[in-house]
Amino acid sequence: MKHITIDDIAKESGVSKSTVSRVISRPNLVKEETRELVLSIIDKYSYIPSALAQGLAGLPMKNIGFVVDEFPNNFYIDLADGIDSVITARKYTLQVMSSLWHPDRELQNIRSMIKSRTAGILLSPSSPDCEAVELLKQSNIPFVLLNCRTEDPEISYVSCDNYEGGRLMAEYVKTLDFQQLVILPVSDHQTVVDRIEGFEDHIDMKALRPILYSNAKTYQDGYHIAQSMAETYSLKTKKTCMFVANDYVAIGVIVKLLEMGITIPDQVAVAGFDDIRISAMCRVPLTTVSQSVYDMGRIAAEILLDNITQNKTEVVKHLTEPRLMVRESTKKT
Amino acid sequence: MKHITIDDIAKESGVSKSTVSRVISRPNLVKEETRELVLSIIDKYSYIPSALAQGLAGLPMKNIGFVVDEFPNNFYIDLADGIDSVITARKYTLQVMSSLWHPDRELQNIRSMIKSRTAGILLSPSSPDCEAVELLKQSNIPFVLLNCRTEDPEISYVSCDNYEGGRLMAEYVKTLDFQQLVILPVSDHQTVVDRIEGFEDHIDMKALRPILYSNAKTYQDGYHIAQSMAETYSLKTKKTCMFVANDYVAIGVIVKLLEMGITIPDQVAVAGFDDIRISAMCRVPLTTVSQSVYDMGRIAAEILLDNITQNKTEVVKHLTEPRLMVRESTKKT
DNA sequence: CTGTTAGCGCATTCAC
DNA sequence: GTGAATGCGCTAACAG
Secondary structure (H helix, E strand, O other), rough: OOOOHHHHHHHHHHHOOHHHHHHHHHHHOOOOOHHHHHHHHHHHHOOOOOHHHHHHHOOOOEEEEEOOOOOOOOOHHHHHHHHHHHHHHHEEEEEEOOOOOOOOHHHHHHHHHHHHHOOOOEEEEOOOHHHHHHHHHHHHHOOOEEEEOOOOOEEEEEEEHHHHHHHHHHHHHHOOOOOEEEEEOOOOOHHHHHHHHHHHHHOHHHHEEEEEEEEOOOOHHHHHHHHHHHHHOOOOOEEEEEOOOOOHHHHHHHHHHOOOOOOOOEEEEEEEEOOHHHOOOOOOOOOEEEEEEEHHHHHHHHHHHHHHHHOOOOOOOOOOOOEEEHHHHHHOO | OOOHHHHHHHHHHOOHHHHHHHHOOOHOOHHHHHHHHHHHHHOOOOOOOOHHHHHHOOOOOOEEEEOOOOOOOOOHHHHHHHHHHHHHOOOEEEEEEEEEHHHHHHHHHHHHHHHHOOEEEEEEOOOOOOOHHHHHHHHHOOOOEOOOOOOOOOOOEEEEEEHHHHHHHHHEEEEEEEEEEEEEOOOOOOOHHHHHHHHHOOOOOHOOOEEEOOOOOOOOHHHHHHHHHHHHHOOOOOEEEEEEEEHHHHHHHHHHHHHHHOOOOOOOOEEEOOOOOOOOOOOOOOOEEEOOHHHHHHHHHHHHHHHHHHHOOOOEEEEOOOOEEEOOOOOOO
């Protein structure tokens, strides 16, 4: 006997399964006496109705899924935390899965959630038109994209105004004093492209001779790339300002530079983007642009739940407002 | 029409649902010609069989759940990352849920996973004999406890040898130079009790006059408590060594002390416990005891999966070996 | 108030 | 090779 079922409870209570079912879902329709009896049996066996059966029988599921790229990147943790707060408050259940930056894992995760007929899905997609999103569109399951915008008129999303964030950083960087500017775009993710664009559009590229250096997604990547950068760009001798398009990577860079004896912000000023929690507590508190990640999560979750409960197809496209956070990693000397 | 079903595919293909079912689960039992046909229809509609129905019909579920206390604490992230690596490799799917330190939410999460008939569950419980564990025992679902040991002969767990970790820290602290020792136990969680006990058993409590100060679970808690501690223990004038039983809290303490102008490790040496990822990259790299969290996760996941796939009830009780990590936060001056 | 019946979508015997 | 029948555990009409 694997799991005890509603029939077991019914027999033991000497009633029909309908009655047991009622006791669980609409207790007031049952005579107090029998209700108490049934409840005692349920309790005795710690009976928990199967969500599989309930779902099949037509009860709406009460769980929502969230697919992230990577657990260690605190960006997603903060997001999950925000989402969790509203999901839970509204009596739903949040399940998180990670795709480790593999588009095919991302797709697998989404498939898995669709397969289990999740009530709704939140996805921070690798790209606005990746396979996972395509699949989602055909799935009939409500979903909201996070950290990604799309022109598709049927898709809701919540993201930060990354272009504006890039602009904010550019305006700030202009006030700093340095001999060379290095931009580390980190990846070709849409959000990154936006923020780099916003940055470049508002800085005098010719005069500042920004240098582009690319491709790094994790803390480790930043750590490793820092060494070669130090040599390539003579960071030890040339006063440099570095804009890394992602805090997590930026922190990797900072840690490595410090290990190499390069001082921050004196020799190299480093700025990031995201304002994840650890940015304020890392080796050198990081100047960055806040995306209000926690709020992004909350808002997306609200939209999704409204969609589910009110069964409305209204699409919402929301951009959170970026805020510049100046900390020690770029303080003027 | 909510979701398309196996019947839809069957009709459109002009075959019976049995055939469609075979195409999916045992393709070689179907004539190549019809198989291709059916597959094309499946593809055309992006048909994904319902895990609810499959589960009900007796197919074993391929998902495993993990319940953590809190997302922002990197300890659980590292754990999840380790778990994820083996779960995925073995074609299972990992779903993470958080309980935000509420025992009743912990219970709810476990209920939710049992309800959905998850194949297996990993739980980092608030206590070895909390309600969630009790429920799990009656659920017939294989599970492994993480970060917790129990005498119960039927329960498998993977935890760190926290007592030994406390001893390691004590031996190290003895070599340091300070006027007072402050112990911040953080919580009454079993792991914490163990490590504090290991610490106290191996240090001369009388001579060192350790001071006990309690109850803090998060970064914020550490941050807030640091201020009052500074006054209570005259941290500005008395050379102090502080053992905080949890890295995340320790980092909060460090950040606040620095803000107050107290130098680390010169005026106050701080040691933590856990060796979460950010410990090496925080304001002052933290001396701590490594629990090899990532491995804990991997091992627990292996045990659980073996249990599920081989259907064996063998219980495994595993303690990982702690390792002292000396970093700048306590470097001798 | 309570029991009976009929699916929900699928896998799995069995026949053919 | 393939189709028809049965049941998984539960909810939702429908009768009593």
